[in-house]
Amino acid sequence: MTRIRPPRHIVWSTDTVDLSDPFQRRWYIRQILLHGRAEDIRTLDLDEVEALLDHLDLPSHLHSLWKRFLERRHAQG
Structure with a gap:
């Protein structure tokens, strides 16, 4: 079990x-994308965000x- 104590500005x-x-x-990933700061977003695995993006109901x-950012990320890589 991986339990965390999230920052109050996110949860x-x-x-x-x-x-x-x-x-x-x-x-939790959705909460970070909605309410997170730059330092919170840096903690995300962008491959996981990409895999989940269409299921996060953003x-x-x-x-x-996010769709454009992730597409450009692959184009530059």
């Missing part, structure tokens, strides 16, 4: 998140932003 409804639970992990403007 305010619970004290811990179990990142070994796929639902909680997806939810607002359309954020989904588009």
Whole structure:
């Protein structure tokens, strides 16, 4: 079990998140993309974000932003 104590600016409804639970992990990644700071976003595995992006139910403007960023990341690599 991988439990973390997330920062309050990302998660305010619970004290811990179990990142070994796929639902909680997806939810936490979504929270980071919605409310995270640059230092929070740097902790994400961008390959995992890319794999989950269409399942995170992000607002359309954020989904588009991340989709373009991840596409350009591959084009430059």
